[in-house]
Amino acid sequence: MMFGKTVKRNTIRWWLAISVMLILAAVFVSLGNWQLNRAQERRIIAQTITSGQDARIVTLSTQSTLDGLLPWQPAQVTGTWRPEMSFLLDNRNLDGRPGLWLATPLELTPGRLLLVVRGWLARPIAQFNALPAITAPNGSITLEGEVATHIPRLYSLGEEGPIQFIDKATLTIRDGETTLALKELPRRQNVSIAELSDDLDQTFLPFVLLQTSAVPDDLFVRQWPKPSIDADKNVGYAIQWFGFAAIALVAIGVLLWRMPRRAKILAVSKDTTRGN
Numbered sequence: 001m002m003f004g005k006t007v008k009r010n011t012i013r014w015w016l017a018i019s020v021m022l023i024l025a026a027v028f029v030s031l032g033n034w035q036l037n038r039a040q041e042r043r044i045i046a047q048t049i050t051s052g053q054d055a056r057i058v059t060l061s062t063q064s065t066l067d068g069l070l071p072w073q074p075a076q077v078t079g080t081w082r083p084e085m086s087f088l089l090d091n092r093n094l095d096g097r098p099g100l101w102l103a104t105p106l107e108l109t110p111g112r113l114l115l116v117v118r119g120w121l122a123r124p125i126a127q128f129n130a131l132p133a134i135t136a137p138n139g140s141i142t143l144e145g146e147v148a149t150h151i152p153r154l155y156s157l158g159e160e161g162p163i164q165f166i167d168k169a170t171l172t173i174r175d176g177e178t179t180l181a182l183k184e185l186p187r188r189q190n191v192s193i194a195e196l197s198d199d200l201d202q203t204f205l206p207f208v209l210l211q212t213s214a215v216p217d218d219l220f221v222r223q224w225p226k227p228s229i230d231a232d233k234n235v236g237y238a239i240q241w242f243g244f245a246a247i248a249l250v251a252i253g254v255l256l257w258r259m260p261r262r263a264k265i266l267a268v269s270k271d272t273t274r275g276n
Contacts, residue, residue: 014255017255018252018255018256021248021249021251021252021255022248022252024244024245024248025245025248025249025252028241028242028244028245028248029241029242029245031241032237032238032239032240032241032242032245033238035234035235035237035238035241036234036235036238038231038234039231039232039234039235039238040231042227042228042229042230042231042234043229043231045227045229046229046231048070048071048072049071049072049226049227049229051070052070052071052072052073052146052147053072053073053074053146055070055073055074056074057073057074057075057076057144058073058074058075058076058147059075059076059077060075060076060077060108060114060205060209061077061108062108062109062112062205064205064207065206066149066206066207069147069207070147071147071148071149072146072147072148072226073146073147074144074145074146074147074212075144075145075146075147075209076142076143076144076145077106077108077114077142077143077145077209078108078140078141078142078143079106079107079108079114079140079141080106080107080138080139080140080141081104081105081106081107081136081137081138081141081178082104082105082106082107082113083104083136083171083178083180084165084166084167084168084171085104085105085113085165085200085202086102086103086104086105086165086166086180086185087103087163087165087185087186087187087188087191088100088101088102088103088182088185088186088187088188089101089102089103089117089151089187089188089189089190089191090123090187090188090189091154091189092120092154094120094221094223097122098122098123099120099121099122099123100120100121100123100131100182100187101117101118101119101120102117102118102119102121102134102182102185102220103115103116103117103118103151103191104116104118105196105200105202105204106143106209108205111202111203112203112205113202113203113204113205114204114205114207114208114209115151115193115196115204115205115208115209116143116145116208116209116210116211117148117151117208117209117210117211117224118211118220119211119218119219119220119221119222120220120221120222120223121182121219121220121221124183130183131181131182131183132182132219133179133180133181133182134179134180134182134219135177135178135179135180136177136178136180137176137177137178138173138176138177138178139176143209143211143213144211144212144213145209145210145211145212145213146209146210146212146224147207147208147209147210148207148208148209148210148224149207149208150192150193150207150208151190151191151192151208152225153190154189154190156189156190160188160189160190160191162195162198162199163186163188163191163196163199164186165186165199165200166184166185166186170184193205193206193207193208210222210224212224
């Protein structure tokens with residue numbers, strides 16, 4: 001009787017171990033396939049970036065739409081700055097250094113604006129590295145940049161309220177230039193074109209220009225982030241997961257191979273016990 005219970009317990013344990021290994025193998029294969037899908041997504045992103053950057057430079061106008069543009073496509077545009085609508089985008093790191101992006105609308109025609117992200121500056125630390133005042137011409141200017149479908153977003157715990165823009169009367173206008181004190185500008189972590197249109201009651205083009213053209217005596221860094229396109233890393237992870245799945249399948253094979261041998265050993269042991 002005790003021998004039968006022992007055999008039954010061992011059999012249950014064997015099949016339980018096999019079931020666990022089967023589940024693990026299925027999970028590992030699923031994770032490997034997920035990493036391969038991520039690798040393919042990154043290849044597509046890399047191709048999209050290459051296609052955009054290799055495309056001909058386009059001149060933007062109030063008639064431009066996303067349908068006729070590619071992300072990261074080089075572009076030029078002519079308009080007039082609206083410095084009173086400027087704001088800073090916070091927590092924008094560059095090579096591990098915390099910083100800010102300056103964004104200012106460019107008016108192409110009355111009531112039709114394009115949001116331009118003008119560049120990166122290091123974030124002030126205590127009384128050091130204070131934000132400067134910058135000057136920009138009041139008349140028409142021509143800029144070059146890269147087309148972006150939106151401002152890159154950062155993770156945020158909650159919704160941010162409307163932007164409180166500076167009073168235009170506080171701007172210093174002299175000799176055909178406007179001086180803008182960056183320390184007085186509102187800060188936001190994220191903003192969308194739709195939110196900006198509502199806050200300002202203005203019509204914005206449905207995309208953003210990341211400025212690349214330099215300006216004399218400019219303090220900005222214009223090194224715009226690109227999505228990660230390292231597909232090889234995902235392929236490496238996939239190989240690891242498939243390797244774990246192979247180990248689990250080998251373990252299942254070993255268990256199945258040992259089950260009848262173990263049962264035979266127990267049977268021989270039972271017969272020997274009875275003979276004694």
